[in-house]
Amino acid sequence: MKKIVAFVGSNRTDGYSAKVVDQIKKGAESEGAEVTVFTPGKMNISACQGCMYCRQGKGCIIKDDDMTEVYAALDKADGAVFAMPIYFGQMSGQMMTLVNRLYPLAPPAGMKKAVTVYSHGAPAGMYQKYIDMTDPLFKALGMDVIKTLNAGLTSKMPEDQEKELLEAAFEAGKALAE
Numbered sequence: 001m002k003k004i005v006a007f008v009g010s011n012r013t014d015g016y017s018a019k020v021v022d023q024i025k026k027g028a029e030s031e032g033a034e035v036t037v038f039t040p041g042k043m044n045i046s047a048c049q050g051c052m053y054c055r056q057g058k059g060c061i062i063k064d065d066d067m068t069e070v071y072a073a074l075d076k077a078d079g080a081v082f083a084m085p086i087y088f089g090q091m092s093g094q095m096m097t098l099v100n101r102l103y104p105l106a107p108p109a110g111m112k113k114a115v116t117v118y119s120h121g122a123p124a125g126m127y128q129k130y131i132d133m134t135d136p137l138f139k140a141l142g143m144d145v146i147k148t149l150n151a152g153l154t155s156k157m158p159e160d161q162e163k164e165l166l167e168a169a170f171e172a173g174k175a176l177a178e
């Protein structure tokens with residue numbers, strides 16, 4: 001059975017990051033995968049200390065926060081989902097704190113499939129440059145982004161656009177689990 005780990009970078013339980021991840025989860029589960037969802041903003045995750053201890057290949061020097069659970073889950077995972085709300089033109093602070101703490105995964109032993117999700121209030125094209133810059137960075141963590149979902153206009157998304165987004169999310173979940 002394929003294992004997928006998803007990170008919801010927004011604390012809003014009814015936000016688009018959560019909604020889209022829920023559909024990705026359903027899609028992956030429809031293919032028999034097991035999906036574990038983490039909400040970093042609701043977890044005890046300390047900021048990276050920048051000490052470079054992880055460069056010795058012995059993991060992170062911080063051993064007593066919730067990242068221990070995240071590292072273990074990612075180690076067993078076949079794929080991952082990173083859902084990033086856009087705050088001030090970039091991923092939310094809670095998501096960036098998590099991503100920085102994934103530095104011990106670099107350089108990766110192998111590649112896992114990943115799906116990224118960007119949610120923001122601006123029209124869809126607004127953050128394309130940020131997406132183009134951010135998606136490739138996940139490669140350094142062993143995450144090969146197979147699908148990027150761009151959820152724009154989140155405060156007033158037209159119904160047909162939301163339907164299309166959630167359908168694409170379901171399909172992305174299926175692809176992750178293949």
Ligand SMILES: Cc1cc2nc3c(=O)[nH]c(=O)nc-3n(C[C@H](O)[C@H](O)[C@H](O)COP(=O)(O)O)c2cc1C
Pocket residue numbers: 010011012014015016017018084085086087088089090119120121122154155
């Ligand atoms: C602190 C903060 C900063 C934000 N900055 C931006 C921004 O720079 N550009 C934008 O389009 N939307 C911005 N937004 C709107 C969010 O991106 C939008 O509400 C998005 O849907 C949040 O993701 P969620 O639905 O998963 O919670 C901001 C929201 C917050 C709370």
